[in-house]
Amino acid sequence: MALLSLIIPVFRVEKYLAACLDSVLAQRRADVEIVAVDDASDDGSSAILASYAQRHPEITVVTLDRNGGLGAARNAGIAHASGRYVWCVDSDDWLPDGSLDAVADRLDRTDPDILITGYSRVYPDGRAEEHPVTGIAPGRQLPEVFRFADEPGLLDVLWIACNKVIKRDRLIDTGITFQSGWYEDVSFVIPLLVATDRIAVLDRDCYAYRQHDDGAITRTVSDRHFDVFDQWQRVFTYLDAHPGRAAGVRPLIFGRMIWHCLQVLGHPHRVPRSHRRRYFRRTCELYRRHRPAGGYPVPGNGNETVKHRLVAANAYSLYQTLVAVWSLRKRMPGRAGQTPPSAAARPGTVPARGGAVDDEAEEGAIR
Known part of the structure; x- marks a missing residue:
């Protein structure tokens, strides 16, 4: 052998x-x-x-x-x-x-x-x-x-x-x-x-x-990026089948899953622009299906905490607006790395409460 x-x-x-x-x-x-x-x-x-x-x-x-x-x-x-x-x-x-x-x-x-x-x-x-x-x-x-x-x-x-x-x-x-x-x-x-x-x-x-x-999937605009949801669903199907092994790490894996889905969405050359709202809704569905009862730690900085709250609220329009604002701030001289006050005020853990809200109610999504 x-x-x-x-x-x-x-x-x-x-x-x-x-x-x-x-x-x-x-x-x-x-x-x-x-x-x-x-x-x-x-x-x-x-x-x-x-x-x-x-x-x-x-x-x-x-x-x-x-x-x-x-x-x-x-x-x-x-x-x-x-x-x-x-x-x-x-x-x-x-x-x-x-x-x-x-x-x-x-x-x-x-x-x-x-x-x-x-x-x-x-x-x-x-x-x-x-x-x-x-x-x-x-x-x-x-x-x-x-x-x-x-x-x-x-x-x-x-x-x-x-x-x-x-x-x-x-x-x-x-x-x-x-x-x-x-x-x-x-x-x-x-x-x-x-x-x-x-x-x-x-x-x-x-x-x-x-x-x-060129040629890599990370630089290919395609609906194939929706495959990420099936792959993460398979992860949680495995965790559900092995609860004893998964108990201590499940909240961490959940946080990483939402972070990953948002990373794919945030890349300019992956999800087709006309399908990004649908992609965001799929992320929300995955969030509601698997969010831990006791909350979970959010990977990344304060901006990530806000993004996760918007996913919890199914608030795509507000998400789109804030991401555009943050992107603009990064390009402004002397502002790189600064976190908007709304994000800095949020803790690094998202509680388990909250469900979907209609886009019309997005103004209160992070309050």
Whole structure:
């Protein structure tokens, strides 16, 4: 049995695939296998995979009959993996030198269910923005292994699957798989963090996350961004089914969910302008369905508290107006970072009371 199976979904990445594979092969470990999943790619990627597999026996190519999307390709790769651990590596990204040795050493030393590594966002101009895992617990050292409930700062780490190395047997035992749709990492990573008992971190940049000028879903205006609601609903379906594990972290996860939905809405190149009111209403529905009885802490600054109150009140018109005002204030000389008085006066916790109000009643929504 290999120590580690790298799962590499492949679809329309002929420009980047060789660099991804080379970054792994150059690190040469006998206990690492590569499971590349050809997700019915219609460019030159299939030929690249065939060429590499012919020369490198550690590469197994799984070919899908039709394109199923990133989640389905990852699931197929995991099903064909034989390693003790699996690590999903997107085929337009790469592993920096020394990553495999560092990960293998930490796995041997801590025997975790999940290992979370540092990573970097790498931009087209070559600039790299490091994201260490020390932000989970600023100013103190984390235990070698811990549970999510003991270190809820994990919620502040980006929910990408690609910096998570997962024990394969534990993953199978949980029954957690990748789902279809955009934002699929949310409904995979968060339930998995809740489900496992042994989490470890590696404070080393072990993953290069390529940022694209165009073509990424984060810069695509589309109704597909409504998929975020289905992914978060899956998270809470899992939490409902495992109340004992979820009890301590559910309010935090709820707050992060609303924050995430509003981040998607606030991005200028995601939700179509004509559909933003409908998107806001869907956020309100999710809020009412899952808000904790005892309230929840709001992530972010005072402005975020106001936004959450507007979601509780289903007050889109007022939300739209205030966001426009805040955006204008940020652009005014000498005003950057200042918080409007209405936001600064609010505490960082939203109570559980409140329901939907009609847009006509929005004037009193934050009183």
